[in-house]
Structure formats: structure tokens, C-alpha cells
Amino acid sequence: MKAAVWQFGREPAITVEEVALLPLRSRDVVVRVDASNVSISDHLLLAFDPGQLGWPAPQVLGHAAAGTVEGVGDDVRRVKVGDRVIITSTPNCGECYFCLHGRPDQCAAMVFVGPAHAALRDGTLIYPNASVGSFAELAVVPEIQLTSVKTDLPADQLSLLANPVGTGVGAALRTAPIASGRTVAVMGCGPVGLSYIQGARIADAAKIIAIDPLPARRALAMKFGATHTVDPTEEDPVEAVLNLSTDAGGLLQGRGADYVFESAADSLAIQQAWAMTRATGHVTLCSVCLDMTTAQVTFPALPFALAGKTVHSCQYGSLDQRRDLPWLIGLAERGKLDLEAMIDRRYPLSGTLDAMLDASTRSVIGPTLLPFA
Ligand SMILES: [Zn+2]
Numbered sequence: 018m019k020a021a022v023w024q025f026g027r028e029p030a031i032t033v034e035e036v037a038l039l040p041l042r043s044r045d046v047v048v049r050v051d052a053s054n055v056s057i058s059d060h061l062l063l064a065f066d067p068g069q070l071g072w073p074a075p076q077v078l079g080h081a082a083a084g085t086v087e088g089v090g091d092d093v094r095r096v097k098v099g100d101r102v103i104i105t106s107t108p109n110c111g112e113c114y115f116c117l118h119g120r121p122d123q124c125a126a127m128v129f130v131g132p133a134h135a136a137l138r139d140g141t142l143i144y145p146n147a148s149v150g151s152f153a154e155l156a157v158v159p160e161i162q163l164t165s166v167k168t169d170l171p172a173d174q175l176s177l178l179a180n181p182v183g184t185g186v187g188a189a190l191r192t193a194p195i196a197s198g199r200t201v202a203v204m205g206c207g208p209v210g211l212s213y214i215q216g217a218r219i220a221d222a223a224k225i226i227a228i229d230p231l232p233a234r235r236a237l238a239m240k241f242g243a244t245h246t247v248d249p250t251e252e253d254p255v256e257a258v259l260n261l262s263t264d265a266g267g268l269l270q271g272r273g274a275d276y277v278f279e280s281a282a283d284s285l286a287i288q289q290a291w292a293m294t295r296a297t298g299h300v301t302l303c304s305v306c307l308d309m310t311t312a313q314v315t316f317p318a319l320p321f322a323l324a325g326k327t328v329h330s331c332q333y334g335s336l337d338q339r340r341d342l343p344w345l346i347g348l349a350e351r352g353k354l355d356l357e358a359m360i361d362r363r364y365p366l367s368g369t370l371d372a373m374l375d376a377s378t379r380s381v382i383g384p385t386l387l388p389f390a
Contacts, residue, residue, distance in 0.1 A: 122337070
């Protein structure tokens with residue numbers, strides 16, 4: 018089968034190679050990748066030397082996809098051949114502390130890189146990023162990272178649920194559930210921020226303030242449900258949100274937003290998100306900062322201690338994927354969640370690097386790889 022293989026230090030860094038699958042482990046599943054989401058975080062990895070991170074290499078990247086089960090190991094129980102599945106980097110092992118306490122978004126079985134699943138022609142072993150490796154025709158995935166779904170939605174739309182839409186909508190409706198009639202602000206209108214806006218719209222937020230420096234993204238934010246936009250290069254986003262928020266009686270100008278979501282991948286934006294949240298409000302953080310291994314965030318100590326704000330750290334929208342992916346599919350099937358409009362470009366496997374570059378330059382919202390296109 019063909020896979021887009023990342024070999025650090027090579028030029029180009031990603032090349033499509035013919036690879037051979039290794040014998041299947043007992044709880045692993047071979048999935049035909051019908052569609053894979055491509056994320057800015059995939060491109061971020063290219064800057065890192067896997068050896069310095071202690072990661073095995075070469076790797077097949079891609080950590081969010083939808084596909085069809087082609088083969089199962091002897092002990093697989095959750096899926097069967099022919100099932101449509103959503104592949105997530107977040108497992109749901111059902112056995113660790115977090116799974117047993119209703120928080121599989123923090124499942125202890127989560128890994129940055131899975132064990133070798135295939136080999137190049139010369140015998141070099143290759144490894145699936147996040148134990149997914151979906152930039153390929155076939156992925157070999159532990160069954161605990163698969164959710165079997167029954168729906169007629171196309172695979173490209175389902176693949177969005179495995180990463181940006183699941184994260185953003187989950188943040189709005191699960192992590193810090195937005196109450197009807199409230200004021201919401203979103204820092205960063207990439208695919209995750211736009212999904213949060215969709216979640217805020219579904220939750221019937223009264224005011225949705227979208228903050229992004231790119232005019233095209235602010236326009237998309239309005240399309241997905243924002244009621245106001247702010248260009249942070251033109252005005253201070255904290256001041257703008259304070260000016261747009263007031264209490265119901267109009268007595269308290271500059272109260273701050275009830276719910277703020279940060280998805281701008283920037284440590285300054287995290288501080289601003291906290292600052293624009295009203296006292297006793299909720300700020301939800303989910304960024305993978307561009308300087309993800311070194312970024313630090315500081316807050317003013319006194320209001321941080323006294324303002325009663327709740328800071329939510331958000332991994333994959335706090336979803337329980339086996340419970341919540343069918344729920345998200347239902348929202349899409351009933352026309353409440355617009356998945357189709359989130360996909361603005363599709364790529365063949367040979368276009369993997371182009372898709373990653375387009376994600377990194379923010380020129381495409383939902384780059385989607387179709388390995389069999
Ligand atoms: Zn677990």
C-alpha cells in the first residue's frame with residue numbers, strides 16, 4: 018500500500034512510498050483511509066527532529082480520519098470488517114483512571130507515536146504518528162482509537178469530527194457548556210475556532226464575537242454564526258470584547274464575555290482570552306502554541322486569584338468519543354452542524370505536503386486528504 022512517509026532531514030520531507038504492513042497485532046485493526054483531516058499541528062511536527070524528542074522515525078503522519086475496517090486482530094471486539102469508523106488520536110481504553118472517571122479525553126493509553134506498523138522496501142520500519150498514521154491508503158490502529166458509526170455522511174465530513182470539529186464543538190457544548198443567551202468570544206478562527214462558533218450557535222449564544230487577523234476567516238466566522246468580528250491588528254481585542262459586553266440592565270459596561278475560547282495558537286492570545294472573560298466567567302484553552310515546547314503564560318496574580326474565573330484546559334473537546342461522535346453525527350444529519358462548508362479543499366495522497374503547507378499558511382480551513390482519489 019502507499020503511504021506518505023515523513024523522513025526528517027530529507028527534501029522533500031514527505032514522499033509517497035510503497036510500504037508493506039507488518040503482521041497485525043491482536044488488538045489492532047487495518048482501516049482503509051477514506052478521508053484524513055490535515056491539521057496545522059501536522060505541519061508543526063516537520064520542524065522537529067524526532068531523534069531529539071525520543072520519537073522513532075520515519076513516521077506516517079495524520080492523526081484524524083474516517084475509514085472502513087478491512088481487517089481485525091484476533092482479540093478485536095469493538096469493530097468488525099466492513100464497519101465505517103472514525104479514527105481519533107485520543108483513545109478510549111475503558112480501563113484507565115480517566116476512562117473510568119468519565120474523562121477519556123485524557124486516556125492514559127494516548128501516545129505520540131505508535132509501534133512500527135509497516136516497512137519500506139529496504140526493510141526500514143515506519144511508525145504511525147499518534148498510533149494513527151492516516152496519510153496513507155491503510156492505517157493500522159488500536160481498536161481503542163476507533164469508533165464505529167452508522168451514517169450516510171461522507172467520509173470527508175466524518176474525518177472532521179476526529180479533530181477540529183470534535184474539538185471546537187465539544188469545547189462549546191461539553192468542556193464549558195454555553196448557556197442560552199450568553200456572550201461568547203473566540204480568539205482565532207481557524208477550523209477549531211470556527212467549530213466552536215458553530216457550537217455557540219447551536220447553544221443559542223446571543224452574541225458571538227470572532228477575533229482573527231485574517232479578513233477571510235472573519236468572513237467565515239460570520240457565515241458560521243458569529244454576530245460580531247474584531248481585527249486584532251486594528252484594535253485591542255480585550256478592549257473590543259469589553260466594549261461589546263454589558264450586563265442585561267446596561268449598568269455594567271465592559272463586563273467581559275461569559276465564555277471565551279482560545280484557539281489562536283499563541284501565548285499572548287491565551288492571556289488576552291483570560292483578560293476578556295468576565296469575573297466568574299469561563300475561559301477555555303485548547304491551543305497548540307506554535308512554540309509548543311517552550312511557550313509560557315503568565316497572569317496578573319491578584320485578579321487571577323480573586324476574579325472567580327474558571328480556566329478550562331481542553332483536549333479534544335473533552336469528548337467521550339464513543340458517546341459523543343454519534344451525537345455530533347446526529348447534529349450534522351439534522352442540519353444543525355455544517356460539516357460540508359468546513360471542507361474547502363481536497364487532496365490526493367501525492368498532495369499531502371501541499372495540504373500540510375496550506376494548513377500552516379492558513380490559506381485553507383479544512384484541508385482533507387483522500388488517499389484513493
Ligand atoms: Zn483510558
